[in-house]
Amino acid sequence: xxxxxxxxxxxxxxxxxxxxxxxxxxxxxxxxxxxxxxxxxxxxxxxxxxxxxxxxxxxxxxxxxxxxxxxxxxxxxxxxxxxxxxxxxxxxxxxxxxxxxxxxxxxxxxxxxxxxxxxxxxxxxxxxxxxxxxxxxxxxxxxxxxxxxxxxxxxxxxxxxxxxxxxxxxxxxxxxxxxxxxxxxxxxxxxxxxxxxxxxxxxxxxxxxxxxxxxxxxxxxxxxxxxxxxxxxxxxxxxxxxxxxxxxxxxxxxxxxxxxxxxxxxxxxxxxxxxxxxxxxxxxxxxxxxxxxxxxxxxxxxxxxxxxxxxxxxxxxxxxxxxxxxxxxxxxxxxxxxxxxxxxxxxxxxxxxxxxxxxxxxxxxxxxxxxxxxxxxxxx
Amino acid sequence: xxxxxxxxxxxxxxxxxxxxxxxxxxxxxxxxxxxxxxxxxxxxxxxxxxxxxxxxxxxxxxxxxxxxxxxxxxxxxxxxxxxxxxxxxxxxxxxxxxxxxxxxxxxxxxxxxxxxxxxxxxxxxxxxxxxxxxxxxxxxxxxxxxxxxxxxxxxxxxxxxxxxxxxxxxxxxxxxxxxxxxxxxxxxxxxxxxxxxxxxxxxxxxxxxxxxxxxxxxxxxxxxxxxxxxxxxxxxxxxxxxxxxxxxxxxxxxxxxxxxxxxxxxx
Numbered sequence: 001x002x003x004x005x006x007x008x009x010x011x012x013x014x015x016x017x018x019x020x021x022x023x024x025x026x027x028x029x030x031x032x033x034x035x036x037x038x039x040x041x042x043x044x045x046x047x048x049x050x051x052x053x054x055x056x057x058x059x060x061x062x063x064x065x066x067x068x069x070x071x072x073x074x075x076x077x078x079x080x081x082x083x084x085x086x087x088x089x090x091x092x093x094x095x096x097x098x099x100x101x102x103x104x105x106x107x108x109x110x111x112x113x114x115x116x117x118x119x120x121x122x123x124x125x126x127x128x129x130x131x132x133x134x135x136x137x138x139x140x141x142x143x144x145x146x147x148x149x150x151x152x153x154x155x156x157x158x159x160x161x162x163x164x165x166x167x168x169x170x171x172x173x174x175x176x177x178x179x180x181x182x183x184x185x186x187x188x189x190x191x192x193x194x195x196x197x198x199x200x201x202x203x204x205x206x207x208x209x210x211x212x213x214x215x216x217x218x219x220x221x222x223x224x225x226x227x228x229x230x231x232x233x234x235x236x237x238x239x240x241x242x243x244x245x246x247x248x249x250x251x252x253x254x255x256x257x258x259x260x261x262x263x264x265x266x267x268x269x270x271x272x273x274x275x276x277x278x279x280x281x282x283x284x285x286x287x288x289x290x291x292x293x294x295x296x297x298x299x300x301x302x303x304x305x306x307x308x309x310x311x312x313x314x315x316x317x318x319x320x321x322x323x324x325x326x327x328x329x330x331x332x333x334x335x336x337x338x339x340x341x342x343x344x345x346x347x348x349x350x351x352x353x354x355x356x357x358x359x360x361x362x363x364x365x366x367x368x369x370x371x372x373x374x375x376x377x378x379x380x
Numbered sequence: 381x382x383x384x385x386x387x388x389x390x391x392x393x394x395x396x397x398x399x400x401x402x403x404x405x406x407x408x409x410x411x412x413x414x415x416x417x418x419x420x421x422x423x424x425x426x427x428x429x430x431x432x433x434x435x436x437x438x439x440x441x442x443x444x445x446x447x448x449x450x451x452x453x454x455x456x457x458x459x460x461x462x463x464x465x466x467x468x469x470x471x472x473x474x475x476x477x478x479x480x481x482x483x484x485x486x487x488x489x490x491x492x493x494x495x496x497x498x499x500x501x502x503x504x505x506x507x508x509x510x511x512x513x514x515x516x517x518x519x520x521x522x523x524x525x526x527x528x529x530x531x532x533x534x535x536x537x538x539x540x541x542x543x544x545x546x547x548x549x550x551x552x553x554x555x556x557x558x559x560x561x562x563x564x565x566x567x568x569x570x571x572x573x574x575x576x577x578x579x580x581x582x583x584x585x586x587x588x589x590x591x592x593x594x595x596x597x598x599x600x601x602x603x604x605x606x607x608x609x610x611x612x613x614x615x616x617x618x619x620x621x622x623x624x625x626x627x628x629x630x631x632x633x634x635x636x637x638x639x640x641x642x643x644x645x646x647x
Contacts, residue, residue, distance in 0.1 A: 270491075270493075272489060272491055272493035273493060273495065275456050275489070275493060276487075276489065276493035276494075276495070277495075278454075278456060278482065279454055279456060279482060279485075279486070279487040279489075279556075280482070280506070280507035280511065280555070280556075280559060281479055281482040281483040281507055281511040281559065282506075282507060282510060282511060283475070283479060286510050286511070290506060290510065291495055291506075294497050295495075295496070295497050298497065374497070376496060376497055376539040376540075376541060
C-alpha cells in the first residue's frame with residue numbers, strides 16, 4: 001500500500017495550468033522596498049540610521065550657508081561681512097561678466113553671446129537623434145562653427161574690431177579649450193588606435209611612440225613646454241599664439257589617452273566581426289567605418305566620456321601658463337577688495353565647481369542616454 | 381544515381397536530379413599548397429580541383445586543418461607555398477585580387493558573425509550597397525528576396541540579438557547570397573546550433589545545392605554529406621587523406637584513420 005502511495009506522489013502531474021498569482025506584499029510595494037533596501041540586515045539597519053543622522057547633521061548648516069543666510073543682492077561686500085552671513089552670491093553676480101567673458105571688451109561681448117547662441121542652436125539638434133539632416137548639421141558644427149567662432153571672437157575682418165586672444169577669458173575660454181579638445185581628440189585618438197593595430201611597422205611604431213610619449217608626460221609639463229620652451233625653438237619673429245599652443249597641447253595630450261580607450265574597444269570585438277566583414281568583400285576602411293568602429297566605440301562610450309570629462313576639468317590647468325580660464329577668473333576675483341569677506345573665496349570656488357559640475361554631469365547623463373539608445377539587445 | 385545505396389538516416393528532401401556538376405568549368409583550384417601557423421605545418425601539400433556546381437563536404441577530426449583549408453579559399457588565411465586559384469583569379473598578397481575573390485565567394489561561419497549593431501535587413505544590404513554599389517532600394521529588394529528564401533522575411537527589422545541561433549545562421553546565409561556569390565564556403569555552419577535548428581539550416585543549404593551553387597562545406601553532418609555532396613574529403617594532420625563519392629566513402633572507407641573516424645561519428 002505504501003509503495004503505491006509513493007509512486008503516486010512521484011508521478012504527480014498538474015492537470016490544469018495555474019494562472020499567474022499577484023506577488024505578496026513582502027516582495028513589492030513601499031514597505032517591501034524599505035525592508036529590502038534600508039533594513040535588510042542588522043548591519044544595513046545601522047548604516048541606514050547612521051546615514052540619516054549624518055544628513056541631519058550636515059544638511060541644515062549647508063542649507064543655511066548656501067541659501068538660508070546667503071547674500072543674494074548687495075551693492076558691495078558690506079552685507080557679506082556681517083556676522084553669520086552665508087555664501088556671498090552677490091559677489092558672483094557682480095563679477096559674472098568677468099567670469100563669462102574674461103577681459104573681452106564690454107562693448108564687444110555681444111560677439112561672444114552670438115557664438116554661444118549659435119553653438120547651442122547647432123549642438124542641440126546634433127545630439128537629438130530623432131532630428132533629420134545629421135550630416136549637414138555635423139558639417140556645420142564641426143567645420144563651419146569653429147571658423148565662424150574664430151572670426152567672430154578674434155575679429156580684425158568684416159569690420160569687427162580685433163580682440164587678441166590674451167583678452168579672451170572666463171567660461172568662454174574654458175568652453176573653447178574643452179570643445180576643441182573633445183572634438184579633435186576623438187578622431188585623432190581613433191586614427192592613433194587604428195595605427196597602433198596596423199600591420200605596417202612604420203605606422204605602428206609611430207603611433208606607439210606618440211601615444212607612449214604623450215601619456216607619460218604630465219599635462220602641466222606639456223603646457224609649460226608649449227608656452228616656455230616652444231618659443232625658444234621657433235625662428236625669431238615667429239610667434240605662435242599662446243591660446244593656440246595650449247589648444248594643441250591639450251588636444252594631442254588627450255588624443256593619446258583616447259587612443260588607448262578606443263584600442264580597448266577594438267580589442268573587445270570578436271575576430272569573427274573582422275572576418276565576416278572581410279569575407280563580404282568590404283575593404284579595410286569600409287569594414288572599419290561600418291562594422292568595427294561603430295561597435296568598438298559603442299562598447300567604450302563610458303571610457304570615452306570619462307576622458308572627455310577629465311579633459312574638460314583639466315582645462316583649468318591652463319591657468320598656470322597665464323590663460324584666464326573660468327577658474328583663473330574666479331581666483332583673480334577672489335582678491336577683489338570691494339567684496340572682501342571671509343566667504344568670498346569659498347563662494348567663488350563653489351561657483352566654479354558648480355559650473356564644472358553642470359557641464360560634466362550633463363556629459364555623463366547624455367552618454368548614459370546614448371548607451372541605452374544604441375543597445376540592440378545583443379548583450380546577454 | 382543509385383539512390384538506394386543512400387541510407388535515409390535523415391529526412392532531408394533532396395532532388396538529386398537537380399544536382400549537376402560542370403565538366404569543364406573550374407571554380408577553385410588549389411595546387412601544392414602549404415600553410416604554416418608559426419612553425420606548425422597546418423596544411424601540407426593540398427591539391428584540390430573544384431568544378432562549378434560541385435558540393436564538397438570536408439570532414440575530419442578537429443585540428444586537422446579543414447577550416448583553415450576553406451579559409452584559404454577567400455584568403456581569411458594566407459598560404460605560404462603553392463597556388464590557390466579562385467574563379468580564375470590567383471590569390472596573392474595583392475589586395476585588389478583578394479577583394480575581387482571575396483566579392484564572388486560567400487562564407488558562412490560557425491558562430492554566424494552577424495553584425496549585432498545592424499538590423500537583419502541592414503546586415504544583408506551593407507555589402508551589396510558598399511561593395512557592389514547597388515542603390516539602397518535595389519539592395520533591399522534583393523535582401524528581402526533572399527530573406528524570404530530562408531523563410532524569415534518577417535524578422536527583417538529586428539536585430540540579430542533578438543533571433544534564435546538557427547534564424548541567425550539563416551540570415552548569415554541570406555547575407556552571403558545577397559552578394560550573388562559564385563562559390564559558397566560553409567565553416568561548420570550547424571556546429572553551434574541546437575538539434576532542432578540544425579535541420580532548418582540544412583534545408584536552406586540543400587536548396588542552394590539544388591540551385592547549382594558550388595559549395596565547400598566543413599561539417600560533421602554526415603546525413604547532409606550522404607545526400608547532397610558529390611565528393612566527401614577526409615582530412616587529418618593537414619592533409620587530404622581520402623576522397624570519394626559519398627556512397628563509397630561511407631560504405632567502403634579505405635584509410636584506417638577514416639574508418640576510425642567514421643566509427644566514432646556514425647553509430
